[in-house]
Amino acid sequence: MKRIHILTAALLACAPLFGAQAADTKPTGIAAEIRTELADARKDVRAELAKAKRDLETDNLRIDNSLQFGDSGRKQKALPRAEITPQGDFLVENKQVAIDVSQRRQLLAYRARMLEVAKYGIEIGQRSADAALDAVGNGSIAGLLFGAFTGNLERNIERTVKQQIEPAVRGLCRQLPALRDSQQRLAANLPQFKPYATLEADDIADCERDVRSEFASL
Numbered sequence: 001m002k003r004i005h006i007l008t009a010a011l012l013a014c015a016p017l018f019g020a021q022a023a024d025t026k027p028t029g030i031a032a033e034i035r036t037e038l039a040d041a042r043k044d045v046r047a048e049l050a051k052a053k054r055d056l057e058t059d060n061l062r063i064d065n066s067l068q069f070g071d072s073g074r075k076q077k078a079l080p081r082a083e084i085t086p087q088g089d090f091l092v093e094n095k096q097v098a099i100d101v102s103q104r105r106q107l108l109a110y111r112a113r114m115l116e117v118a119k120y121g122i123e124i125g126q127r128s129a130d131a132a133l134d135a136v137g138n139g140s141i142a143g144l145l146f147g148a149f150t151g152n153l154e155r156n157i158e159r160t161v162k163q164q165i166e167p168a169v170r171g172l173c174r175q176l177p178a179l180r181d182s183q184q185r186l187a188a189n190l191p192q193f194k195p196y197a198t199l200e201a202d203d204i205a206d207c208e209r210d211v212r213s214e215f216a217s218l
Contacts, residue, residue, distance in 0.1 A: 041129075042130065045129040046126065049129075052122050053119055053122055056118055056119065057086065057115070058086060059086075060083035060085050060086070061083060061085075062081065062083050063114075063196045064078075064079040064080065064081050064196060079195055079196060080092055080093045081094070084107050084110070084111045086111075088105070088107045090103075090190070090192065097190075103186075103189060106185065106189060106190070110183060113178065113179050113182045117176075120168075120171070120172055120175065121172060123168075124168045124169060124172065127164060127165055131164045131165060172207075173207035173211060176199065176203065180201070183199050184197060
């Protein structure tokens, strides 16, 4: 949202220029700069999120500070740092836990499931950014200026994001039951993993509730 705030400030500061350009059909001057800024913002967001996806595949997956929802997340006690490597090793405080072939297979399966959820979350972030930038970029210069003055621009962005993103976020919540099943199976076969099997049935309901609460305020 930082770039959008910068854009709004630029619109306000350059208000005297809009009268001279209102009749132009092709963006020039400040109009062209705004279009370029929006295009650059879109490229930056996509590049950052693409890098985040690549990093998921190559980095260790931390499991001691993830999957926290609602009150259960706030009450969850701190756990020793734990990670699953891309090779399926299980590290607790940077020390490798002894595992057999079956346990490694389950660790890799759980890691893959976690990455699916994480990538889905990244895609939601991409959609959110695109929706916000589209809400800004689709209007005329005069319309953007009026929206900046009245607050309609911000409300339009919020409304657009809500309409396009809320169903996707609910879809993320619906992936949690399968993830919890994978987590519970791993905990049953690898005792050292059990403290990190913190996803509860109530957390799924908390996820849906949090979504409703967040989007109700938009």
